[in-house]
Amino acid sequence: MKSITDMSVSDVQKVQAILFDLDGTFVSGDVIKSEAYNKLEKLRNSGIKTIAVTGRPAGWCDLIARWWPVDAVVGENGAFFYKKVNKKIIRETYHPLDSLSKYQNKLNSLFDKISKKYDSLTLASDQPFRNWDIAIDIAEESNVDIDIALDILKICESEGARAAISNIHINIWFGDYNKEMMSLKVLKEYGLGKSEAIYIGDSPNDSPMFGYFPLSVGVNSVTKYEEIISNLPKYVTNKDGSDGFMELVDFIFSTK
Ligand SMILES: [Mg+2]
Structure with a gap:
């Protein structure tokens, strides 16, 4: 750089x-x-x-x-x-706006699956204002180890979802x-x-x-x-x- x-x-x-x-x-x-x-x-x-x-x-x-x-x-x-x-x-x-509720159900079941492995995870405090993704809090109001965050990326990938780590959240979504x-x-x-x-x-x-x-x-x-x-x-x-x-x-x- x-x-x-x-x-x-x-x-x-x-x-x-x-x-x-x-x-x-x-x-x-x-x-x-x-x-x-x-x-x-x-x-x-x-x-x-x-x-x-x-x-x-x-x-x-x-x-x-x-x-x-x-x-x-x-x-x-x-x-x-x-x-x-x-x-x-x-x-x-x-995504078309009329698919929103079905799409959110799919995201919620993926989060349930991740929570079964890591039960202390919490959703980001701005989750209620989200439409198309789930944000897991890793460093805003909680503290999640980077190795766990990287493993969550792998789980998402195996479920056909996409995920990205920011300095505070892991964001998870479906779609290209x-x-x-x-x-x-x-x-x-x-x-x-x-x-x-x-x-x-x-x-x-x-x-x-x-x-x-x-x-x-x-x-x-x-x-x-x-x-x-x-x-x-x-x-x-x-x-x-x-x-x-x-x-x-x-x-x-x-x-x-
Ligand atoms: Mg940033």
Whole structure:
């Protein structure tokens, strides 16, 4: 991984969209820093599309799309994107909306199976606001060993489900979708491709995005996961969490 200051200035000048992870990247230390929010607002005002990409639930994404200075939000690891057009929230989902209740039953029986092996697991506290996935809490309000988390990934795989570990949750879902597919769909809405975008994240669940986007950046804490992450970001910031996010935004502005 190279320092972000090694990015080619002409590549950065071509950037018309920034896709950014929330937990551990835009939000760190439990709160959104006013400085980070302010940088996001400035980015958007400068004409760069701002697209949040997260494993967080539909309910939260609804608010983000409605009120934050973002053009769109990809949520629940790519199950949908929401964007605001005039005063309306446009909702694009991978699975048809009328399949939701049947789909949720399938997820619940998979969680029952996992709980039989590991009975102390708890669902994330934001589970009630989720539509298309189950989130097991590993480090937000509980503490689950990484070996158990990796074993849960294997169980999910054997049940035909997909799963990803973030810095706080294991997200589990069914369906051939992912964050990079849904992100590309959003970019297309704006007539952009992946080489006109930059992605910034912090942990193993960002690995496919790091592999997918030619300009991929990790905040410094990504180095903790070097052993277990398949695609490392090409560039890394000096600072952690939202300070790393701000460092990248400052670098983008410095090339203008
Ligand atoms: Mg994260």
